Amino acid sequence: MISSIRNSNxxxxxxxxxxxxxxDAQETPRDWIEGIWVGGETYPLDADATTHTLAVxxxxxxxxxxxPKGTYCNGGHGNAIASHAGHWCDADTDSIVFxxxxxxxxxxxxxxxxxxSNGYTEHQVHDTLDEAKAAFDRESAQMGRDWDDQEALMADDEDEEITVSYLI
Structure with a gap:
């Protein structure tokens, strides 16, 4: 059961x-601009971005x-039948893992x-979708360069000969 809206899913x-x-079945997100109530909290919608087919x-x-029915959205709805029925899905998301x-x-x-995986998390909400996409691209590229550098250092360490000596 969902108790808050943490993400698009x-x-x-x-x-x-x-x-x-x-x-209720005839309503669209434009009818809910004041907000969607979940778990005791109201989540207002963006009046400028929300349409009949997009809730932001x-x-x-x-x-x-x-x-719409018959349109596959790749939203991970559990099965092909559900994914081809008319339904709501994540509007625009992206991710990369290293x-x-x-x-x-x-x-x-x-x-x-x-x-x-050490618990570091940094969130930034951008003013526009285009700015967020550009930030995602920059952060992904930087993390990719950092990851490549780290892997190169680890490979160099593996190539080094380690000498252990004991004093008796």
């Missing part, structure tokens, strides 16, 4: 919930797009997150 899951009434949180951290989940960069709508 959460938003899409909430929008995919069965409507309680026929009137006002804080820029998540967005879900309507995927190593065996050692570090990575994710972009969820306008939020870019840089993380590593």
């Amino acid at each position: 959460d938003l899409a899951t909430i929008l995919n919930a069965q409507p309680l009434t026929q009137a 949180l006002a804080n820029g951290t998540a967005a879900a797009a309507w995927s 190593g065996d989940d050692v570090r990575g960069v994710t972009r969820d709508w306008r939020q870019v997150t840089v993380w590593d």
Whole structure:
């Protein structure tokens, strides 16, 4: 059960919930600009970016797009039948991971997150989607260069001969 909207997948899951009434079924995100209530908190939508087929949180951290019946969105909906039915899915996300989940960069709508397996996490929400995409590209490229440098250093260390001497 979702108790908060942490990302686009959460938003899409909430929008995919069965409507309680026929009137609810006819509503679109434009009807919910004031916000979507989840777990006691209201999540307002961006009035400028939200349309009948796109729901964008006002804080820029998540967005879900309507995927019409028969259109596959690659949203990981559990099975092919669900993925081809009309449904909401992540609007625009991207991610890259280096190593065996050692570090990575994710972009969820306008939020870019840089993380590593030691617990480091840095989030930045950008003013526009284009700025977020550019930041994701920069962070990914930098992390890729850093990763390549680290692997080169590790390879150099493996090539070095280690001499151990004991004093008796």
